[in-house]
Amino acid sequence: MQPPIDERVRSFLLSLSRALGTRIENVLDLYLYVSPETVRIVEIVERGGKIAGLRLAVRSRKKPDVWYYVAVGEYGAKCTCEGNTIGGKICRHIIIGVITWNMISLIKRGEDIDPTKLTWLSQGEREI
């Protein structure tokens, strides 16, 4: 029997925090930020029966009238915020993108995203 979804999400968040080299509390904070008021799915990228990536808009926490556009996938991620476009950093919007991607994959396919396979996550600087 498969564990309930909240247990799977918890283990995903733990794995994500390890891949990022950050504390679970930081990742949990971003997970709790995700809601229909703060995250909008733009496109679900499906390939070979899998959810291969996601394009989404994430509302700025500091400037609620601003939305950042994010793309996440196996081979990399992009965001329209300054931290990513100028600083080249893994920003909080990208991490929110990965968390949302995992939720979509769980709901639509019953499969988790494996953060350890997203090598770009553990490379480069991060903002959280």
Ligand SMILES: [Zn+2]
């Ligand atoms: Zn960003």
